[in-house]
Amino acid sequence: MRPLSTLSPGERSVVVRIDIPPDQRGRLLEMGLLPGTPVELVRFAPLGDPVEIKLRNYHLSLRRLEAEKIQVG
Amino acid sequence: MKPFTVVLTGNPNCGKTTLFNALTGLRARVGNYAGVTVERKEGALTGADPRHPVVVLDLPGTYSLSPQSPDEQIARDVLFQRLPEVPPPDLVVVVADASNLQRNLYLATQVIELGHPTLLALNMVDVARDRGQEIDLEALAKALGVPVLALVASQGEGIEALRQAIRAQAAAPGTRHVIPRQFNELPEDFGREAQAIEDRLEALFPQRSRLAAAEALLLLSDERTLPNEGDPAGARHPAALVEEVRSARRRLEAAGVDWRSAAIEARYARLFAIEQHVVRETAPPGETLSDRIDRVVTHKVWGLLIFVAVMALMFQSIFWLAQYPMDGIEAVVDALAGWVGSTMPPGDLNDLITRGAISGVGSVVVFLPQICLLFLFIGLLEDTGYMSRAAFLMDRLMSRVGLHGKSFIPMLSSFACAIPGILATRTIETRQDRLATILVAPLMSCSARLPVYTVLIAACIPQRNGWPGITLLLMYLLGIAGALGMAWVFKKSLLRGDPPMLILELPPYKRPMAGAVLRQMWDRSRLFLRRAGTVILGINILLWFLATYPRPGEIGERFERQRTQWRQTASEPPTDEQSAALLRIDQAEAGERLRQSFAGRLGRAIEPAIRPLGFDWKIGIGLVTSFAAREVFVSTMSVVYNAGDGDGEGTASLAEAMKSERRGDGSPVYTPLTGLTLMVFYVFAMQCVSTVAVVRRETNSWRWPLFQAVYMTSLAWVLAWLTHVVGTRMGF
Numbered sequence: 001m002r003p004l005s006t007l008s009p010g011e012r013s014v015v016v017r018i019d020i021p022p023d024q025r026g027r028l029l030e031m032g033l034l035p036g037t038p039v040e041l042v043r044f045a046p047l048g049d050p051v052e053i054k055l056r057n058y059h060l061s062l063r064r065l066e067a068e069k070i071q072v073g
Numbered sequence: 074m075k076p077f078t079v080v081l082t083g084n085p086n087c088g089k090t091t092l093f094n095a096l097t098g099l100r101a102r103v104g105n106y107a108g109v110t111v112e113r114k115e116g117a118l119t120g121a122d123p124r125h126p127v128v129v130l131d132l133p134g135t136y137s138l139s140p141q142s143p144d145e146q147i148a149r150d151v152l153f154q155r156l157p158e159v160p161p162p163d164l165v166v167v168v169a170d171a172s173n174l175q176r177n178l179y180l181a182t183q184v185i186e187l188g189h190p191t192l193l194a195l196n197m198v199d200v201a202r203d204r205g206q207e208i209d210l211e212a213l214a215k216a217l218g219v220p221v222l223a224l225v226a227s228q229g230e231g232i233e234a235l236r237q238a239i240r241a242q243a244a245a246p247g248t249r250h251v252i253p254r255q256f257n258e259l260p261e262d263f264g265r266e267a268q269a270i271e272d273r274l275e276a277l278f279p280q281r282s283r284l285a286a287a288e289a290l291l292l293l294s295d296e297r298t299l300p301n302e303g304d305p306a307g308a309r310h311p312a313a314l315v316e317e318v319r320s321a322r323r324r325l326e327a328a329g330v331d332w333r334s335a336a337i338e339a340r341y342a343r344l345f346a347i348e349q350h351v352v353r354e355t356a357p358p359g360e361t362l363s364d365r366i367d368r369v370v371t372h373k374v375w376g377l378l379i380f381v382a383v384m385a386l387m388f389q390s391i392f393w394l395a396q397y398p399m400d401g402i403e404a405v406v407d408a409l410a411g412w413v414g415s416t417m418p419p420g421d422l423n424d425l426i427t428r429g430a431i432s433g434v435g436s437v438v439v440f441l442p443q444i445c446l447l448f449l450f451i452g453l454l455e456d457t458g459y460m461s462r463a464a465f466l467m468d469r470l471m472s473r474v475g476l477h478g479k480s481f482i483p484m485l486s487s488f489a490c491a492i493p494g495i496l497a498t499r500t501i502e503t504r505q506d507r508l509a510t511i512l513v514a515p516l517m518s519c520s521a522r523l524p525v526y527t528v529l530i531a532a533c534i535p536q537r538n539g540w541p542g543i544t545l546l547l548m549y550l551l552g553i554a555g556a557l558g559m560a561w562v563f564k565k566s567l568l569r570g571d572p573p574m575l576i577l578e579l580p581p582y583k584r585p586m587a588g589a590v591l592r593q594m595w596d597r598s599r600l601f602l603r604r605a606g607t608v609i610l611g612i613n614i615l616l617w618f619l620a621t622y623p624r625p626g627e628i629g630e631r632f633e634r635q636r637t638q639w640r641q642t643a644s645e646p647p648t649d650e651q652s653a654a655l656l657r658i659d660q661a662e663a664g665e666r667l668r669q670s671f672a673g674r675l676g677r678a679i680e681p682a683i684r685p686l687g688f689d690w691k692i693g694i695g696l697v698t699s700f701a702a703r704e705v706f707v708s709t710m711s712v713v714y715n716a717g718d719g720d721g722e723g724t725a726s727l728a729e730a731m732k733s734e735r736r737g738d739g740s741p742v743y744t745p746l747t748g749l750t751l752m753v754f755y756v757f758a759m760q761c762v763s764t765v766a767v768v769r770r771e772t773n774s775w776r777w778p779l780f781q782a783v784y785m786t787s788l789a790w791v792l793a794w795l796t797h798v799v800g801t802r803m804g805f
Contacts, residue, residue: 026139026334026337027137027576029334030179031576031578032175034337034338034341045371045465045468046371046466050465050469052579057173057174057175058173059578059580061468061579062575
């Protein structure tokens with residue numbers, strides 16, 4: 001198990017756990033990022049942050065800070 | 074007869090607006106919901122049976138019924154029939170993106186559970202097909218329990234069938250009642266608690282019993298539906314019910330059930346199953362065109378270069394392309410003022426109409442082409458999908474000052490006008506970030522500052538070696554630096570909060586729809602025009618009175634004596650020197666009148682406050698009158714220096730008049746340093762009543778707009794003072 005932010009571009013994995021406090025992660029879950037969801041890290045933005053991921057057939061951008069708290073494996 | 078109301082809802086980027094335009098034929102009315110500035114778009118269904126008129130209401134795009142922004146809150150409240158001004162929907166059309174089925178069905182199933190007569194418009198089936206996904210419409214309709222229609226709204230495919238379906242429903246309303254059904258197998262404990270709350274709701278609000286199941290689910294799982302602990306104000310539900318929900322949550326926590334995520338996970342599990350059942354993969358998913366574009370547009374080197382090029386192109390064309398229509402508008406205004414001036418009998422009324430109304434409003438309307446162009450570009454960037462890439466690229470920089478990539482769009486819009494910029498902050502979820510963006514947005518140099526800069530640069534800055542352009546660029550950069558700096562200060566102090574979370578969808582690129590982009594450009598520009606016709610017209614008329622009255626007869630007599638004297642000594646025809654002397658008498662008279670007028674007195678009254686900045690009372694008049702709208706500075710200066718009226722040379726003649734203005738000791742008033750100091754003042758000062766009014770509406774209190782006006786004006790004074798002091802020390 002490792003943070004989503006450590007995937008390299010193009011690498012795929014599955015969400016295991018989301019360590020963002022429950023009262024802040026509501027929208028993330030509603031966007032379909034849930035334990036068990038397959039994700040692909042697409043790329044990092046040119047300035048290194050945020051990251052772009054692909055899940056459930058669409059592209060979503062998150063900050064590195066959040067991506068570090070999403071455990072995949 | 075009450076028209077049949079169709080409500081359109083769906084995720085952002087699902088093509089909802091395109092569908093709305095197709096259904097209503099670009100003749101929508103755009104207004105606001107009561108009390109908030111969320112755009113309310115509605116229009117009559119074209120091709121409806123005249124006996125059964127149909128109104129289509131386009132709700133703001135939303136990802137779920139647990140709102141994170143004011144826009145999403147409106148969408149939820151309409152669907153929950155909480156807004157007294159909006160009739161209950163007779164039919165809900167949920168628009169879903171077929172190529173992004175699971176996430177779009179998340180909202181769709183939430184809406185279906187509300188029990189309104191519902192229809193699913195499955196849009197962009199062509200995109201899904203291109204990706205190798207064939208959707209079985211019949212199976213989907215069966216799984217959802219509502220009719221499903223396939224569409225390609227951008228090509229007009231399927232629109233007729235949808236129109237037919239709406240017409241059929243309007244002709245026989247109420248014939249199809251949806252049996253409320255749920256799309257999630259909830260964990261047992263959770264389901265039991267939800268059922269208990271649903272029963273309570275049904276008992277409390279029997280007339281809303283249809284919505285009870287959906288409402289119970291949200292009450293239990295959406296943190297924000299309950300009022301804050303110890304703050305019952307604004308509660309929608311009786312205190313006893315709120316307490317019941319709280320204890321239900323506590324019981325679930327004790328049983329190890331996460332009440333926040335249980336319903337979401339259960340729903341996605343169901344949606345995954347539905348997708349497995351109705352989608353047939355005809356080809357393995359490959360790289361799409363959009364992916365290929367993104368490889369370049371978000372590339373480490375190319376991405377940033379393209380971004381800079383897009384921004385440069387946008388601003389260059391705003392200045393260059395707008396020049397021609399602007400010259401045209403200026404000519405028309407001058408001609409109109411000239412015609413009215415020569416047709417009407419001379420006198421105060423003539424003067425009021427030509428100089429107060431026509432020239433005053435004209436000097437502002439002239440910026441319409443620039444504003445239209447800016448909105449055109451912003452609309453194109455939004456419509457193609459590039460805007461979210463811009464937020465993706467810029468987020469790192471914005472996060473340095475504690476803001477969000479999403480704040481980038483409002484700040485960019487504020488280059489045209491802070492008002493649309495402030496309205497654009499509605500997509501920012503966190504209150505602190507939204508407020509910080511609102512507070513700093515007016516520091517971005519808006520188009521109303523442009524005429525002020527232009528005149529001051531022409532009057533004060535050496536017209537060589539590219540200095541005018543450099544100065545202008547400097548002022549824009551100063552505004553940007555000010556906005557980012559103040560955002561940082563606010564986020565560190567008043568609006569401290571966790572670094573905002575960024576959840577930004579990057580939708581596939583698409584070809585912009587010309588009609589919709591132009592229509593949106595016009596809707597937004599109209600705001601500016603309306604302002605010119607109301608606020609600015611009012612200020613100009615008031616200003617004219619202040620600058621014209623009182624009129625002591627003594628002044629007229631004194632200067633008339635001088636003129637009589639001149640006539641006795643002048644030769645026939647007068648020499649150049651003599652004509653110049655007469656002109657000086659006229660100017661001295663105008664100056665004396667202004668000095669005696671209310672405006673002159675006001676200017677002199679504030680002179681002690683602005684003398685440290687190196688300004689005199691005439692500049693004081695400009696500052697006083699532009700307090701409500703900064704662009705009024707230019708028309709005030711024309712009145713003060715008696716220049717630029719009717720001779721069709723506008724800025725140039727005003728700048729000449731300002732250049733020849735002297736202080737008591739014979740030195741010029743408008744030195745480069747005075748110009749720079751004034752411009753610095755205008756970069757930072759909050760001189761715009763419309764912005765104050767919009768901020769008041771958006772923040773729902775007077776506290777923030779007043780705070781904003783005070784901090785900006787203080788900042789303007791201090792920085793202008795610094796400019797003056799440092800400049801003087803350096804010997805300018």
